[in-house]
Amino acid sequence: MGEGETIWAPSVLPHGVPGTLSHHPQLHFGRKMESKVSEGGLNVTLTIRLLMHGKEVGSIIGKKGETVKKMREESGARINISEGNCPERIVTITGPTDAIFKAFAMIAYKFEEDIINSMSNSPATSKPPVTLRLVVPASQCGSLIGKGGSKIKEIRESTGAQVQVAGDMLPNSTERAVTISGTPDAIIQCVKQICVVMLESPPKGATIPYRPKPASTPVIFAGGQAYTIQGQYAIPHPDQLTKLHQLAMQQTPFPPLGQTNPAFPGEKLPLHSSEEAQNLMGQSSGLDASPPASTHELTIPNDLIGCIIGRQGTKINEIRQMSGAQIKIANATEGSSERQITITGTPANISLAQYLINARLTSEVTGMGAL
Secondary structure, X not given: OOOOOOOOOOOOOOOOXXXXXXXXXXXXXXXXXXXXXXXXXXXXXXXXXXXXXXXXXXXXXXXXXXXXXXXXXHHOOEEEEOOOOOOEEEEEEEEEHHHHHHHHHHHHHHHHHHHXXXXXXXXXXXXXXXXXXXXXXXXXXXXXHOHHHHHHHHHHHHHOOEEEEOOOOOOOOOEEEEEEEXXXXXXXXXXXXXXXXXXXXXXXXXXXXXXXXXXXXXEEEEXXXXXXXXXXXXXXXXXXXXXXXXXXXXXOOOOOOOOOOOOOOOOOOOOOHHHHHHHHOOOOOOOOOOOOOEEEEEEEEHHHHHHHHOHHHHHHHHHHHHHOOEEEEOOOOOOOOEEEEEEEEOHHHHHHHHHHHHHHHHHHHXXXXXX
């Protein structure tokens, strides 16, 4: 379930109302309730989250987003794909149950098509099953498994799909992965049954949704150029995102290298990012073209300063080296719970240093460990 989304549990219909109202589709009961019974589940708005690998997501999105556009239009479900440079992505499908089933059917058949295509040039003869991973709040997994595993056994037997509920919760969340595999038809039947269970037993308490963490090489933006971290160095990263970032940089108060005209006039972007890259890499570009140094101050809570300094100053030295900025950490003052950090350097160096400091803090707070 996405945050802030509600499932309306089936409400009791008023007396005298026939069980199905398919000939009166405009009649709605309960805020998001329609009394039409659809495919074994009440036709209510529901959200299902799927966990996919990058390659699977690429297959769902299709060339220029055509596949996902078609899925949205034909199923009537909202299909959102989480952002991010992550090996795993979350695909959220929201809509009335019948729209969700249509979207699932399209995804399952698309994956089957991918399997058939990949087999055409492999010697394997038996076709592997289609596999989908749902992300379900842990508080609903008990109902899905049933007493002594009775419910999950019933779902397996009646649909012919394999269903497995992970024993552990996904990192930094209260959700578990539920893996379904089988033929597309078995998967669709299985998803229908899981939806019914989820509607009958809504999640208890607050759910902390699983968010996949970024790939181990984060992309950093500085001075209109994207960098990826490799070992100790920031390597310029050729990426379309750079262009987007340059547009965002138009808002910056710093004029590009010695130009007094407004930053980035027209479409022609000044070719100064490579010089800035060299400044970042700590090499002199032969031109005294570095933007004027400026200073930025941050305050960090005392109890988090350790993760930025690192053992014997290893982390802070790494940040200094990678960003090319000077970083001074003020001594602790009595009675104060915060420490002042002063960063000096070019705007690009400063934004890189800030990014690295924030990345350290985030990894500390979310328990991701060393970055």
